[in-house]
Amino acid sequence: MRWKAMRKNLLSFISFAVMIAVLIVVLKIIDWLPIMVEKGIMRKYSSVEEVRLKLDIRDIYVPSYFPQRFTWPPSEILAQSKPFIAIVMEFRDIEKGDIALIISQAASPDFVPQTKIKILQIREKVNYNLKGRDAILEVGVCKNDEPCSQILWDEGKYRIYIVMKSTPFDLIKIADSMIQ
Incomplete structure (x- = not known):
């Protein structure tokens, strides 16, 4: 039993x-x-190469100048190929550990990434000649009165948008290095 x-x-x-x-x-x-x-919808990827392979995106704009204070590879990469190509790369500040640089490219001028860096007050907005491209450079402050800057321009079929917790000097060097 x-x-x-x-x-x-x-x-x-x-x-x-x-x-x-x-x-x-x-x-x-x-x-x-x-x-x-539904392949091609916005999701996370582990590397730029994985985005190239899985979404068959040939032109991914990555800076050749990269300040040492940021982590490489990107701490997060989001990408999609439908309804249009869009890539968002986030980089952390090595010392602080927070997101301090975001680079995005999109085949739609209306795409605005939901960024973790927001300029709360724009102090200066200028048209800027970036190696022959018409760019818009904005300088201001983020939360805690931290200096922030952003730049955007059209590169072929893409709109490139970079926002950074910093003065515009490194931002312009990064943007310059992305143009061949």
């Missing part, structure tokens, strides 16, 4: 464990389903 009760309990435990495993597999499949069905 005791053996039957133990056997019944063991079978119940095994069937419970199998059900949990099946449930986990089903939830994983449901999580991956939107990515498989």
Whole structure:
């Protein structure tokens, strides 16, 4: 009698464990389903190369000048190929650990990335000649009166937007280095 009760309990435990495993597999499949069905929607990627390969995007603008105070590779990369190409790269300040540089490119002039850096007060806005391109440079302050600057310009079919917690000097060097 005791053996039957133990056997019944063991079978119940095994069937419970199998059900949990099946449930986990089903939830994983449901999580991956939107990515498989609709390739190209905005999602995270681990590297610039992964974006190139998975979304077949050839022109990804990455600076050749990169201040040492920022982490490389980007701490986060978001990209999409539908309904239009858009890439957002975030970089952390090595000392502070917070997001201090965001570079985005989009094949739509209306795309504005939801950035973690917001200029609260623009103190100066100027048209700037960036290696023959018409750019708009804005200088101001973010929260805690921290200096911030941003620049945007059109490069071929893309609008490039860079925002940085800093004065505009490094920002302009970064932007200059992105143009061949």
